[in-house]
Amino acid sequence: MSRKTLIWLFLAPTLIGLGLFTFLPIVASVLLAFFRWDIITPPEFVGFDNFAEVVTDPTIRVSFLNTIGFVVVAVTLQLAVALALAVLVNAKLPNLIKSFFRSVLFFPLILSAASVSIIMSYLFNENFGVVNQLLNLVGVGNVPWLTSTHGAMVVVVLVYVWQNFGFSFLLFLGGLASIPNEVYEAGQVDGASSWQQFWKITLPLVSPTTLVASVMAIISALQIFDQPYVLTRGGPGDSTRTAVMVIYESAFKQLEFGKASAIGIILTIVIMLVTAVQFRLSRRYVFYG
């Protein structure tokens, strides 16, 4: 086999596969977004109508707002918890204890979001859930977690963060490990407290990791689907309906494939914008030592 044959033969699975199942679908999706099509009747060109519905259709608009709110709260919480725990695990602990906590804290990442959501739907059940039983012990009455609009979103955020903070935690551990010990020693000589060391040394020096971790956390949070689908199916009302859930429902419940594509494209553009904005901001805030 010649070099040239080998090159193209080796690339064939990836190129044909990505061409067929990624590139072609992207192009199709962009075209489809300008049509109204239910598979049964022929597609009808509607210009930007599908995009306009994102603003005019109350359900879609609410879902986008929910998604944005969810991303802001969940990602902030996820990064804060992850960084705090990474700093603590990175402190001078015996190696065995360090690796124990590292393993335990990233454990939820290996579970399926669907299974986790099933478990949590029982734990947060209003009448027999463990969470309310514990709250009863301290004198709080049963909270309607999954059946009230605010409660449901709180549970979605908690369940998502519980399962995903481990990923940011691993990234932060990697970032913290690369900060040389001498910097802290110098800080100690100058009499900096742990608190000051965190704000003046750790936070600036870990900022490249913070950037990567936040981009990755935002991108995956924007695509949230499994948790609200299993926990609440988007309810009560539309209170936990998310952008991806509306893509799913428009396409596979209402057979509005053009509308689903338009929402998908808007979501993609949002993801690309977020990435671009964050890398611009990073020039000002990230310290590359």
Added chain:
Amino acid sequence: MKKIATYVILILAAFATLAPVVWTVFASLRPPTESLSTDGSVIPSSLDFTSYSAVFEKVDMWLLILNSVLVTALIAIGQMISAALGGYVFARFEFKGKNMIFALILATMMVPMQVTIVPVFMLIRGMNLADTLLALILPAIPTAFGTFLMRQYFLGLPKEIGEASEIDGASPWRTFSSIYAPLAMPGMAIVGILAFNFHWNEFFRPLILTISEHNFTLPLGLVSLQGNMGSGSVATVLAGVVISMIPAFLVFVFGQRTLREGLTAGSHR
């Protein structure tokens, strides 16, 4: 004092992380009548496997397990092979259009799967694969991230051994198959374990691409089991959840290092 605070916080965090999983295991081992017990006891008074036999009666668990194993294994093997082949070419050869092709492959990582799912669904229908396991397997085999990872891996292997083997008259295929492919096994393990972790747990694609219950994978089967049952059989559903966690748990115990490397590999770009 500071040390004590560190330990207290870490132990609380570890507790919050493990408690829901431990509760699940315990609840699945209670007698079904006690699964909703409100007496506050956490540890079951006696081990009872009724819920485990019940879940096999309520749904075809064996079929769900078989489907999940087949789908996950074939995707993992397919990804390992296609990523190794593609990554090798990008790491070791120069050819026209190489950089552009590589950039295009990387660009596909920016597009979320939910955006392409509608055309993929139609394509699968057009290929007469709707509602089959192949509908889940085929589109998941090409992997941009895996190809990128394997390229990095091959770049890390010394060029000289390949050059020496070619001077000795080995064909490009032989150089790959008997020298580089065996050396790249640790890299392929990362690709395989990441594929396992993602596809064993995935819910969105099976929800859309399969229709009949006999094509469901575990996560979808369990969610539909939960939906079909009233609140009375919590323990049965939880028994199913525990069964579905066992393989993931084994990978966590035996492949944790590889998994951690893979998960964080994307951030070192």
